[in-house]
Amino acid sequence: MPGVRTKHPVSHAWERAAHLRDFRDGRLQRDEICDADFLLRAAATHHGVDSPRPCPICASPMRVTYWIFGDVLGRRAGSARPPAEVAEIGAELAARGEEFTVHAVEVCPTCHWNHLLETATVY
Numbered sequence: 001m002p003g004v005r006t007k008h009p010v011s012h013a014w015e016r017a018a019h020l021r022d023f024r025d026g027r028l029q030r031d032e033i034c035d036a037d038f039l040l041r042a043a044a045t046h047h048g049v050d051s052p053r054p055c056p057i058c059a060s061p062m063r064v065t066y067w068i069f070g071d072v073l074g075r076r077a078g079s080a081r082p083p084a085e086v087a088e089i090g091a092e093l094a095a096r097g098e099e100f101t102v103h104a105v106e107v108c109p110t111c112h113w114n115h116l117l118e119t120a121t122v123y
């Protein structure tokens, strides 16, 4: 993610591809993979950024949302933040030698497809 110092990235691309394969082969129903709830969709709209690729289910524009996790975040743990804010919090905590985790999640506001793309440590 732009402007954020991260390490230990873990890609979830394989799992994403497997879910899409299962859907195309009929092993997963659309409502099982297009299940973004109100909170996820609202966070994508208000804090996310435009995804470079279209939705794999309905081809609509998608958003990528960054969620931050970690005890060191206090009240901010478990919230979605715009990239600039993740960078700011990262710099603030790095100055104290503390780290937290960021999850990049893609969300389609149209059909509610959502999937974890990558997790990484901000340091």
Ligand SMILES: [Zn+2]
Pocket: 055, 056, 057, 058, 059, 060, 108, 109, 110, 111, 112, 113
């Ligand atoms: Zn979609």
